[in-house]
Each structure stands twice: as C-alpha cells, then as structure tokens.
Amino acid sequence: MLTITDLKASVAGNDILKGVNLSVNEGDVHAIMGPNGSGKSTLANVLAGHPAYTVTSGTATYKGENLLDKEPHLRAREGLFLAFQHPVEIPGVTNAYFLKNALNALREHNGEEPVDAVEFRTILEENIRIVGIDNALLKRPVNEGFSGGEKKRNEILQLLVLNPALAILDETDSGLDIDALKIVASGVNHFRADDRAVVVVTHYQRLLNYIEPDFVHVLMDGRIVKSGDRMLAQELEARGYDWIRDELSEGDAA
Amino acid sequence: MADEPKTETMDAESAIQNEYRWGFSTDIEQDMAPPGLNEDVIRLISKRKNEPDWLLEWRLKAYRHWLTIKEPSWATVHHPPIDYNSIIYYAAPRKKKLLESLDEVDPKLLETYEKLGIPLDEQKMLAGVAVDAVFDSVSVATTFKDTLAKYGVIFCSFSEAVQEHPDLVRKYLGRVVPPTDNFFAVLNSAVFTDGSFCYVPKGVRCPMELSTYFRINAKNTGQFERTLLIADEGATVSYLEGCTAPQRDENQLHAAVVELFAHEKATIKYSTVQNWYPGDENGKGGIYNFVTKRGRCDGDHSHISWTQVETGSAITWKYPSCILKGDHSVGEFYSIAVTNNYQQADTGSKMTHLGKNTRSTIVSKGISAGHSANSYRGLVRMGPACNSSRNHSQCDSLLLGDQAAAHTFPYIDVQNPDTTVEHEATTSKVNDDQLFFLQQRGINPEDAVSMIVNGFCREVLMELPMEFAVEARKLLAISLEGSIG
Numbered sequence: 154m155l156t157i158t159d160l161k162a163s164v165a166g167n168d169i170l171k172g173v174n175l176s177v178n179e180g181d182v183h184a185i186m187g188p189n190g191s192g193k194s195t196l197a198n199v200l201a202g203h204p205a206y207t208v209t210s211g212t213a214t215y216k217g218e219n220l221l222d223k224e225p226h227l228r229a230r231e232g233l234f235l236a237f238q239h240p241v242e243i244p245g246v247t248n249a250y251f252l253k254n255a256l257n258a259l260r261e262h263n264g265e266e267p268v269d270a271v272e273f274r275t276i277l278e279e280n281i282r283i284v285g286i287d288n289a290l291l292k293r294p295v296n297e298g299f300s301g302g303e304k305k306r307n308e309i310l311q312l313l314v315l316n317p318a319l320a321i322l323d324e325t326d327s328g329l330d331i332d333a334l335k336i337v338a339s340g341v342n343h344f345r346a347d348d349r350a351v352v353v354v355t356h357y358q359r360l361l362n363y364i365e366p367d368f369v370h371v372l373m374d375g376r377i378v379k380s381g382d383r384m385l386a387q388e389l390e391a392r393g394y395d396w397i398r399d400e401l402s403e404g405d406a407a
Numbered sequence: 408m409a410d411e412p413k414t415e416t417m418d419a420e421s422a423i424q425n426e427y428r429w430g431f432s433t434d435i436e437q438d439m440a441p442p443g444l445n446e447d448v449i450r451l452i453s454k455r456k457n458e459p460d461w462l463l464e465w466r467l468k469a470y471r472h473w474l475t476i477k478e479p480s481w482a483t484v485h486h487p488p489i490d491y492n493s494i495i496y497y498a499a500p501r502k503k504k505l506l507e508s509l510d511e512v513d514p515k516l517l518e519t520y521e522k523l524g525i526p527l528d529e530q531k532m533l534a535g536v537a538v539d540a541v542f543d544s545v546s547v548a549t550t551f552k553d554t555l556a557k558y559g560v561i562f563c564s565f566s567e568a569v570q571e572h573p574d575l576v577r578k579y580l581g582r583v584v585p586p587t588d589n590f591f592a593v594l595n596s597a598v599f600t601d602g603s604f605c606y607v608p609k610g611v612r613c614p615m616e617l618s619t620y621f622r623i624n625a626k627n628t629g630q631f632e633r634t635l636l637i638a639d640e641g642a643t644v645s646y647l648e649g650c651t652a653p654q655r656d657e658n659q660l661h662a663a664v665v666e667l668f669a670h671e672k673a674t675i676k677y678s679t680v681q682n683w684y685p686g687d688e689n690g691k692g693g694i695y696n697f698v699t700k701r702g703r704c705d706g707d708h709s710h711i712s713w714t715q716v717e718t719g720s721a722i723t724w725k726y727p728s729c730i731l732k733g734d735h736s737v738g739e740f741y742s743i744a745v746t747n748n749y750q751q752a753d754t755g756s757k758m759t760h761l762g763k764n765t766r767s768t769i770v771s772k773g774i775s776a777g778h779s780a781n782s783y784r785g786l787v788r789m790g791p792a793c794n795s796s797r798n799h800s801q802c803d804s805l806l807l808g809d810q811a812a813a814h815t816f817p818y819i820d821v822q823n824p825d826t827t828v829e830h831e832a833t834t835s836k837v838n839d840d841q842l843f844f845l846q847q848r849g850i851n852p853e854d855a856v857s858m859i860v861n862g863f864c865r866e867v868l869m870e871l872p873m874e875f876a877v878e879a880r881k882l883l884a885i886s887l888e889g890s891i892g
C-alpha cells in the first residue's frame with residue numbers, strides 16, 4: 154500500500170529525514186518509535202504533504218502512485234489520514250460542521266452522494282460512543298478549549314468517520330489517562346481491517362499492549378535503524394535507545 | 408414596468424468612463440440635468456419629483472451648507488479627487504434595453520450567480536434579461552404590500568412617501584442625520600433622488616422580514632439614495648438591504664443616507680449585505696461607497712441593531728451608528744468587512760450614550776487579503792448624564808497573505824465616571840497549520856480558507872436572518888477566491 158524509498162526531507166533548511174525506507178502492506182499495523190526530535194512527526198507530515206517540509210530526494214508510492222507530487226487534500230481523499238500530534242483549533246467552525254464537510258469532500262471524490270442529515274447523525278452517534286466523547290463537543294468549535302485528551306479522542310473520531318485506508322497516528326496516546334488510552338486503542342482496533350493499514354508513532358510500549366503491532370521500527374536521526382516485532386518495543390521500554398546507538402556505532406566501526 | 412432592472416452586464420469600468428457606448432443613449436438624453444451642481448439643478452430635481460416647498464428649502468439649505476465644507480480626509484483611504492461637477496445629478500428614471508437571454512450576459516457574472524445559488528429567474532432579473540411571465544416580480548411585490556398594509560405598515564419608495572405621507576416625512580427627515588451633517592450626507596440631502604421609506608405603527612410587529620422585496624426589485628435607486636425607517640412605540644421591524652449578487656453601476660460615487668428612528672420600546676434590526684463592484688484585480692473601476700447610517704434610540708427601552716456584511720466596493724467609508732437617547736436603550740453593531748486585491752475599507756461604528764443605563768455592543772470582523780487595507784474606526788462616547796451605561800467592543804482582524812493591512816482606531820470619550828467601556832482587539836493570520844489540518848481531512852484549499860474565515864465571522868453571521876446568512880457565507884468564500892496561493 155505504501156512504499157517509502159530512501160526518503161530525505163528538510164524543514165527550515167535543516168535536513169531531518171536522511172533516507173527512510175519503509176514498506177506498509179494492507180492489513181499491517183506498524184509502530185514507529187524513536188527518541189524526541191528524531192523525525193517521526195516529520196515523516197508523518199511529509200507523507201501527508203505539509204507545505205513546511207521539503208522532500209529533497211527519495212520516493213513514496215501509495216496505492217501504486219507517486220504520493221509526493223499530490224496535493225494534500227487529494228492524498229487525504231485517496232485515503233491517507235494523519236492524526237496529529239498537536240491538533241489545531243479552528244475557531245468558530247463547529248466540529249460537526251467540519252466533519253460533515255470533510256466527509257462530503259471524500260464522498261464527492263468517490264462519486265457518492267453527499268451524506269444526508271439523518272445518516273450523518275447515525276454515523277456520528279455510533280462513533281462518539283466508541284471514542285467516548287460528549288455530544289456537546291460536536292457543537293463546539295473544532296478543538297477549541299478541548300482538553301488534551303479530548304483533542305486526541307476527537308482525532309480518532311475523525312478517523313472513524315472518514316474511514317481512510319491508511320491511518321498514521323502521531324502520538325495519539327500522549328497525554329491520555331489509562332482509560333482514554335484503552336478507548337483510543339479500541340478505536341484503532343475497531344478501524345483495523347484486512348484492507349487497511351495503520352502506522353502508529355508512539356513513545357510507549359503500553360499502547361502496544363492494546364494495539365498489537367505487526368512490526369516495530371526505530372527511527373533515529375532521520376533513519377529507520379532497526380525493525381522487529383512486538384518484542385522490540387518491550388526491549389526499548391526496558392532498555393531505552395542507547396544500546397541501539399551503541400550497536401550502530403559498532404556497526405560503523407566494523 | 409416601473410421596476411425595470413438595470414443592465415448590469417457591461418464592464419463597469421468602461422461604463423463609468425463612457426456611459427454612451429451601449430446604444431441606449433437616446434433613452435437617457437431626454438430628461439437629464441447638465442453635469443454639475445448648482446441651485447437650479449436642485450430646483451429641477453425637486454420640481455420633477457413634484458416636491459412640496461419645504462423639501463426644496465430643505466435641500467437648498469443642505470446645498471448651501473455643502474458649499475462651505477470640505478471633503479473629509481481623515482479616513483485611511485486613498486483615491487483621486489472626485490470631480491463633483493462632472494456628476495449628473497438628475498436623470499429621469501430610464502428604461503434600459505433588456506437583453507434577450509442569459510447568453511448575452513458576461514459569463515463571469517453568471518458564474519458568480521451560479522456559485523451563490525441564485526435561481527435562474529432571479530439571475531435574469533439581476534443581469535437585466537427580459538423575464539417571462541412565470542416570474543412576475545410586480546405581482547410578488549404587490550402581494551407583499553397588501554400583507555403589510557393589513558398591519559398598517561407603510562413601505563414604499565421615498566418619492567412615493569413624499570407624495571402620500573408628507574407629514575411623516577417632514578416630521579422625521581433629518582431628525583437623525585441633519586442636513587448639516589458630514590460632507591457626503593449633506594451632499595445627499597441636497598440631491599437625493601430616491602430610496603425607501605418605512606413606518607411601522609405603534610405596537611405592530613412587522614409580519615415579515617423586509618427583504619424579499621429587495622432581492623427581486625434590485626432596481627437602480629441611484630447614487631444618492633435616502634432611506635428613512637421609523638418604528639413607533641413598541642413596534643418591531645427587521646429590514647434587509649442589499650443583495651449578495653454582485654451589483655454593478657455606472658456611477659462611481661455612491662453617497663447614501665439611512666436614518667432609523669426608534670420610539671419607546673421599539674426595535675429595529677437593520678441588516679446589510681453590500682457587494683458593489685470592487686474594481687478589477689488591479690483596483691481599477693470600482694465603486695466608492697460613502698454611506699452615512701445612523702439610528703436614534705429616542706424612546707426608553709428602544710433597541711437598534713446594525714448588522715453588515717461588506718464585501719464589495721473599491722472604497723467603503725461607512726460607520727453605522729446609534730444615538731442612545733432613551734434610558735435603557737440598546738445599540739448594537741455587528742460587522743464583517745472583507746477586502747481583497749486593492750480594495751480599501753474604513754468602517755466601524757459610533758455609539759453615543761446619552762440616556763441612563765444604556766448599553767452598546769460592537770463586534771467587528773475585518774478580513775484583509777491581497778493588497779487591500781481594512782480599517783476599523785469606532786467612537787464610543789459616554790455623555791455626562793448616562794449613568795450606569797456600558798459598552799463592549801470587540802474588533803478582530805484576520806489577515807490572509809502578507810501584503811494586506813489591518814488597522815484599528817478606537818476612540819473613547821467618557822464624560823461620566825459611572826460607566827464602563829471595554830475594548831478588545833485581536834489580529835491574527837490564517838495559519839498554515841490550520842489550512843493543512845483541513846486539507847488533510849480532504850477539504851480543498853479554497854474551501855479550507857473559507858471555512859476558517861466563516862468561523863472567524865461566526866458571531867456576526869449568526870445575527871443575520873437565516874437565509875441571508877447562508878448566502879453571506881457563500882459570498883465570503885467568493886470574495887476571497889484565489890487569495891491564498
């Protein structure tokens with residue numbers, strides 16, 4: 154579904170991604186871990202097409218097409234979804250209004266009729282139950298005055314309503330209490346299917362107890378330096394990242 | 408047909424420069440004053456309109472005063488000097504040549520109508536195409552008038568009011584905007600040709616929004632329009648002026664006057680959507696809109712609310728104001744002003760608190776894009792006797808791109824210590840992260856901008872009558888098209 158080859162990118166003149174290789178297949182759940190500032194969010198933003206990031210070389214193909222020359226809204230309409238590490242506020246635009254417009258943009262792209270009021274209400278009701286947010290949040294402006302946890306749950310609500318093919322979740326577990334963590338995980342599990350893929354960026358093994366990843370990758374200094382299965386996450390939790398750094402420098406020395 | 412819509416299909420820029428290019432000049436020439444302004448021209452206007460002597464005197468007094476004053480220069484707008492002697496101040500109502508079909512209409516204009524969702528028949532009316540019998544504006548207007556008449560509401564053209572209700576006109580004309588007011592209002596007082604008049608009698612709640620009428624009768628009321636609206640004791644009226652469809656006019660200068668008079672416990676809600684031709688991308692050829700709008704809350708517990716959505720004109724100079732004379736009276740001003748390309752807007756409000764325990768609210772949302780300049784200018788005056796009065800002003804500016812300018816000029820004059828005046832102002836930019844967030848959810852860049860702008864304006868949009876709010880949203884989007892690259 155997604156193939157990233159030797160991807161390099163910079164932001165504000167700094168080289169951040171220094172050759173990322175990653176391949177994500179349908180049905181896969183990948184976890185990306187790595188120290189602060191290693192480039193995890195940069196990778197997510199580059200894939201989604203944030204204008205602040207410049208791809209300097211490498212490729213990314215999504216569903217067999219070049220992803221990187223598509224406009225961000227078209228990437229989204231073709232099923233790429235990014236749950237933001239820091240969701241922004243949109244003053245004055247109600248959550249429900251925004252969601253409806255987003256959903257209709259997708260539907261139009263897929264040649265479908267716009268959602269009618271009743272159907273939309275059903276979709277919303279079903280999904281707010283899963284993510285456990287209050288109905289009142291739908292009538293409030295997008296993320297404005299939401300608590301940290303509410304913002305993250307709101308991202309999952311968008312994920313469930315928009316129903317993409319590839320979901321990239323950037324630290325959706327950060328700032329969540331343990332109950333919220335379970336709820337967010339169950340949202341992701343609900344989303345999980347054979348024809349969809351998930352990439353979760355996280356710092357904590359505990360999320361991976363609820364969302365069982367097929368692959369775990371370590372992103373360090375702009376490269377994926379180690380990949381493994383769930384056991385790798387546990388090892389990182391127990392030992393931190395230094396041993397990987399050591400391994401790498403040994404490799405370099407050899 | 409009295410309500411012949413004007414032919415709006417010509418390129419307004421060249422139209423301003425050359426009225427005679429479109430082959431209807433023979434119609435025009437017959438009854439028209441020579442360009443320029445003098446007492447004879449004013450006498451001609453008054454005579455042609457069959458006005459009583461007092462009104463002629465009233466006009467002349469205004470004119471004589473006008474000769475002694477100068478065009479104001481304090482607004483943050485720039486334009487070449489206006490040659491008042493090249494303007495034709497009187498031309499008989501003209502019947503312009505109608506087009507055969509929409510095929511003859513400027514496709515760009517049609518595209519805009521389409522985006523605004525204006526029904527086909529109305530598009531024809533607006534564009535000056537002959538309409539078939541199915542859409543009979545005259546009969547719609549008549550039904551409308553009958554209903555109003557049942558409630559004793561008078562709603563007619565200003566000229567008609569002068570003939571049919573001279574006492575009412577004489578009693579109220581100039582009570583709120585005297586014929587010796589500002590430069591443009593004085594000019595208007597001398598030469599106004601027509602406009603609207605509305606009187607809502609005691610205790611009557613006007614049974615409908617006075618709006619539909621305007622949509623289907625978007626006729627040319629001239630460049631010096633005069634509106635007078637009176638709500639008698641306990642009366643309530645909601646009045647909607649303007650139209651979201653782009654309006655073009657061969658006259659570059661527009662200097663209208665609107666006077667609102669609210670008696671005890673009366674409520675007037677006055678909403679405007681202004682979309683005059685703003686000029687081309689380089690700012691050439693747009694309308695100069697210099698308007699004086701003022702309401703007087705004369706009686707205790709009276710209430711006047713102005714709501715405006717200003718997207719058009721090359722230059723807008725406009726400060727809908729309230730004089731809060733009655734005790735416990737309330738004045739409100741809700742405004743959205745959008746400027747794009749080279750448009751200039753200097754707009755805001757003036758709240759003058761005279762009575763006790765009076766309240767005023769100002770909510771101003773300015774959006775500037777392109778190379779435009781958008782200024783909020785407001786005055787809150789607390790008179791010596793207005794104990795326990797309060798004002799709250801909120802002025803927010805939103806910038807799109809980095810060539811646009813926003814300014815805020817709040818003036819506060821407090822002559823009574825027992826009052827509260829609050830002013831808040833913010834300036835923000837549409838930020839990349841917000842735009843990216845919306846696009847990441849599949850929303851295209853232009854819709855993303857318009858969603859953010861609409862959100863920014865929400866408080867004001869909510870003040871508009873429902874169906875107009877929907878149109879205003881679309882209008883905002885269209886006005887800002889292409890403003891983010």
Ligand SMILES: Nc1ncnc2c1ncn2[C@@H]1O[C@H](COP(=O)(O)OP(=O)(O)OP(=O)(O)O)[C@@H](O)[C@H]1O
Nearest residue numbers: 164165169187188189190191192193194195196205
């Ligand atoms: N817009 C920007 N301008 C300048 N530097 C940036 C920008 N965005 C990211 N960076 C820098 O790029 C580097 C990688 O940032 P990124 O957000 O991708 O890290 P991360 O792996 O997601 O970290 P964390 O785990 O803390 O979220 C950091 O050094 C960061 O400061």
Ligand SMILES: [Mg+2]
Nearest residue numbers: 193194195238
């Ligand atoms: Mg990050």
